[in-house]
Amino acid sequence: MFLILTALVDQPRHGYGIVQEVARLSNGQTQLKVGTLYGALDRLTGEGLVAPDRDEVEAGRLRRYYRITEQGAAALAEDAERIASHAAVATRRLRERGVRLPGKLGPAEGAA
Amino acid sequence: MNANEGPGMHEGDGASDENDLLEARYRRALTLLPAGYREQRGEEMISTLLDGATEGRRWPSRGELASLAALGTRLRVGAPGGTPRAVATGEVLRRTALAGLLVMGLWHAAMAAGDLTLIASQRGRHMLYMSYSHWHLAFRSTLDFGRPLLYLGALVALVRGRRRLGRILGVAQLGLMAAVLACDKYTATSDQAALLAAALVVAIAVWLGFHRAAPRIATPRRWLLAVTGMTALVLIVFAAATAIGLGGQSRTAGAGLIDQIARVTAGPLIPGLAALFGLLRARRSPIWPAALLTLGLPGLILMPREVILFTQGKAGHLFYGDLFAGAPWPGMAAYMAITDTILAAALAWVLYRHRTRSTAIAA
Numbered sequence: 460m461f462l463i464l465t466a467l468v469d470q471p472r473h474g475y476g477i478v479q480e481v482a483r484l485s486n487g488q489t490q491l492k493v494g495t496l497y498g499a500l501d502r503l504t505g506e507g508l509v510a511p512d513r514d515e516v517e518a519g520r521l522r523r524y525y526r527i528t529e530q531g532a533a534a535l536a537e538d539a540e541r542i543a544s545h546a547a548v549a550t551r552r553l554r555e556r557g558v559r560l561p562g563k564l565g566p567a568e569g570a571a
Numbered sequence: 572m573n574a575n576e577g578p579g580m581h582e583g584d585g586a587s588d589e590n591d592l593l594e595a596r597y598r599r600a601l602t603l604l605p606a607g608y609r610e611q612r613g614e615e616m617i618s619t620l621l622d623g624a625t626e627g628r629r630w631p632s633r634g635e636l637a638s639l640a641a642l643g644t645r646l647r648v649g650a651p652g653g654t655p656r657a658v659a660t661g662e663v664l665r666r667t668a669l670a671g672l673l674v675m676g677l678w679h680a681a682m683a684a685g686d687l688t689l690i691a692s693q694r695g696r697h698m699l700y701m702s703y704s705h706w707h708l709a710f711r712s713t714l715d716f717g718r719p720l721l722y723l724g725a726l727v728a729l730v731r732g733r734r735r736l737g738r739i740l741g742v743a744q745l746g747l748m749a750a751v752l753a754c755d756k757y758t759a760t761s762d763q764a765a766l767l768a769a770a771l772v773v774a775i776a777v778w779l780g781f782h783r784a785a786p787r788i789a790t791p792r793r794w795l796l797a798v799t800g801m802t803a804l805v806l807i808v809f810a811a812a813t814a815i816g817l818g819g820q821s822r823t824a825g826a827g828l829i830d831q832i833a834r835v836t837a838g839p840l841i842p843g844l845a846a847l848f849g850l851l852r853a854r855r856s857p858i859w860p861a862a863l864l865t866l867g868l869p870g871l872i873l874m875p876r877e878v879i880l881f882t883q884g885k886a887g888h889l890f891y892g893d894l895f896a897g898a899p900w901p902g903m904a905a906y907m908a909i910t911d912t913i914l915a916a917a918l919a920w921v922l923y924r925h926r927t928r929s930t931a932i933a934a
Contacts, residue, residue: 473615473618473619474615474616474618474619474622475618475619475622475623478619478623492634492635492637492638493616493619493620493623493635493638493639493642494635494637494638494639494640494641494642494643495638495641495642496619497612497616497642497652498641498642498645498650498652498784501650501651501652501784502650502651502784504651505651505652520614520617520618520621521614521615521617521618522615522618523615
C-alpha cells in the first residue's frame with residue numbers, strides 16, 4: 460500500500476506503470492503480481508486514497524490511470540512520518556551501540 | 572520509453588501470433604475472477620499482464636495464476652470490489668470461524684480442566700500413570716492442553732486483529748486434531764470423522780474469512796468478554812466435577828459426573844442454544860443462521876451410526892448413549908439434526924423475507 464501510494468505521488472500511472480515504479484522504488488525487492496496490485500487498488504479506491512484518473516486506449520489496449528487523492532496523500536504523509544520516526548530511533552540506537560551503518564545512513568554524525 | 576510504457580510486446584511485429592496466444596491464455600486465466608469483476612476490470616488487467624510479459628512468453632507464470640486465484644477467492648469472500656453477496660459470504664465465514672473456535676476451544680478446555688485436576692491430585696496422578704506410560708502421558712498431555720490453547724488463541728488473535736497469527740493457529744488446529752484422532756483408540760470412526768470435518772470447516776472458514784482485505788471484527792470487546800467468561804465457567808465446572816469425582820470411592824464416580832455434564836452440554840444444551848440464537852438473529856439477518864448451520868453440518872456425519880443403532884432396536888442411544896463406549900457425544904447426531912433443521916428453516920425464512928422485500932442484508 461505504502462509503495463503503491465508513493466508510486467502515484469508524482470503522476471497518475473496505469474497498472475503496469477505502478478508495477479514498474481514500485482519495483483524501482485524498492486530496488487527490485489517488490490515485484491507486484493497483477494492479483495495483488497488490483498486487490499490493493501480496489502482497497503485503496505474503496506478507502507478513497509486513490510481514484511481512477513482517465514482511460515486511454517493504446518494499440519487496442521485499455522489503460523486505466525490512477526491518481527492519489529488528497530486523502531491518500533495525507534495518509535501517505537502520516538505513514539511516512541511514522542516510518543521515519545521508527546527509523547530514526549533505530550538508527551540512533553544502532554549508533555549508540557557502535558554499529559557501522561551501511562549506505563546513506565553512513566558514518567555517525569560528528570564521528571572522528 | 573517513459574515509466575508508463577511496457578517492454579514492447581504491443582508493437583504488432585512478427586510475434587503477434589504469439590502475443591495473441593498469450594493474450595487468449597491470460598483471458599482464460601481471468602476466468603478465475605468473478606464474472607462481474609472481470610467485466611469491470613478485465614481489459615485493463617489484460618493490458619497490465621501483457622505489458623509485464625517478457626519477450627517470447629507463451630504461458631502465464633505460476634505466480635500470476637496464483638495471484639489471480641487468490642484475488643478471485645478474496646473477491647468471492649467479500650474483499651473490496653466484490654459483490655454484496657460476496658461480502659455476506661465473507662461475513663458468514665468469519666462468524667463460522669469465530670463460533671467454531673469458541674465452541675471447540677471450550678469443549679477441549681473442559682477436557683483439559685479435567686486432566687489438570689487429575690494431575691494436581693495424587694490419586695488422579697496414580698490413576699493416570701496406571702493407564703499410560705510416561706512418554707505416552709506426556710504426548711497426550713501436549714495434545715490435550717495444546718488444543719484449547721490453539722482454538723482459543725486463534726480466536727483471541729483474530730478478534731484483536733492479529734490476522735496472520737490467528738490464521739496460522741486456526742489452521743494448525745486441524746493438524747493437532749488429526750494427531751489426536753490418529754492415536755485415540757476409543758473414539759468411534761464416525762465421531763472421528765465428524766470431529767475432523769468440524770476442524771476442517773473451522774480451518775477453511777478461518778483461512779478464507781480472515782484474508783488480508785477482510786474488515787476488522789466490529790465488536791472485539793464483546794467477543795473477548797464472551798471468551799473469557801465462558802472459558803472461566805467451563806474450567807471451574809469441569810475441574811470441580813473431576814475433583815468431586817476424585818473425592819468419591821472410585822474413578823467411575825468422577826467419570827460418571829463428567830459424563831452427565833458432557834451429556835447435557837454436548838447433547839441438548841450447546842446445539843439448543845445455537846438453534847435459539849440462530850432463530851433470534853434470523854429476525855434481523857441471515858448471517859448468523861448461515862454461519863451456525865455451516866458449523867453444524869459436520870454433526871450430520873454422525874447420523875448413519877444413529878440410524879444403524881435405531882434399526883438394531885437401540886433407540887435409547889439416540890438421545891442417551893454411553894460416553895465411554897465409543898460415543899463421546901451421546902445423542903449428538905439427533906440433536907445436531909434437529910438444530911440444523913431449525914437453522915436451515917430459519918435461514919430459508921429470512922432469505923425469502925429479504926427477497927420479497929428486496930432489502931439489503933444486515934450484518
